[in-house]
Amino acid sequence: MLVAMPTDPRLSRRAPAGAAVLREDVTDAIRSAVFEELAAVGFARMSIEGIARRAGVGKTAVYRRWKSKLALVLDLVSAVAAQGLPVPATGSLHGDVRALLEVASHALRHPLASRVIPDLLVEAARHPEISEAIKTALLDGRQGIAAVVVREAVARGELPEGSDPDRALDLIAGPLYWRLVVVRGDLPAGYLDDLAAVAVDAMRGGRAG
Structure with a gap:
C-alpha cells in the first residue's frame, strides 16, 4: 500500500x-x-x-x-511496494489475521494514503502503467503474505488442505478497505477483533463446505 x-x-x-x-x-x-x-x-x-x-x-x-x-x-x-510488509508469525490463524488487520488499518487510515490510493485507482483506468504498478504495490506482496499465513495454518491443522490464499486475502482485506477507503467510516472498539473472527470462520468453513 x-x-x-x-x-x-x-x-x-x-x-x-x-x-x-x-x-x-x-x-x-x-x-x-x-x-x-x-x-x-x-x-x-x-x-x-x-x-x-x-x-x-x-x-x-x-x-x-x-x-x-x-x-x-x-x-x-x-x-x-519493494519495502513489503512483515509476515505475521503469532502461532495461530486468528493471531496472524488480527495482526494483518492491524497493520492494514493503520496504513489505510494514514491521511495521505486515504487520499492518494483512491485517486491512483481512478487513474489506473486511464494508464495501464499505473494499473500494473498498483497491482504490484497493493496485491502481489499481500498475496505472498496470505499464502504464508494459509500454508502455516494448514500445517497446524487450522485450515483444510487446498485452502485458497486469494480467497483468504479477499476475506481479510476486502471488508477493511471498503469501510476505511470507500465508506470512510470509523472503526468502533473491538471491530478488528470481530472482523478477524469472522474472516477466520469464513476461511475455515467456506472451502470445506
Whole structure:
C-alpha cells in the first residue's frame, strides 16, 4: 500500500561513472512532495512545478531523476511496494489475521494514503502503467503474505488442505478497505477483533463446505 516513504538505501539509484551524484536527501524530499501533492490535487492536476515548489527544489532537480510525472509516480509506487510488509508469525490463524488487520488499518487510515490510493485507482483506468504498478504495490506482496499465513495454518491443522490464499486475502482485506477507503467510516472498539473472527470462520468453513 502507499503509506510510507521508502528509506531503504537499496532503493537509491546508483549514478553511472562520470555522472553527477544525485543527493539522496533531495530525492527523498521530492518523493515526500509527490505524496503530498497527490493528496492535495490528485494525479491529473499534479505538475512537476508543484512538486518542485513543495519540495523546495528547482524543476531541474526533478527532471534529473524522472522524465515525467507519470514516471515519477510509477517509480514511487514501485519503491513503496519493494519495502513489503512483515509476515505475521503469532502461532495461530486468528493471531496472524488480527495482526494483518492491524497493520492494514493503520496504513489505510494514514491521511495521505486515504487520499492518494483512491485517486491512483481512478487513474489506473486511464494508464495501464499505473494499473500494473498498483497491482504490484497493493496485491502481489499481500498475496505472498496470505499464502504464508494459509500454508502455516494448514500445517497446524487450522485450515483444510487446498485452502485458497486469494480467497483468504479477499476475506481479510476486502471488508477493511471498503469501510476505511470507500465508506470512510470509523472503526468502533473491538471491530478488528470481530472482523478477524469472522474472516477466520469464513476461511475455515467456506472451502470445506
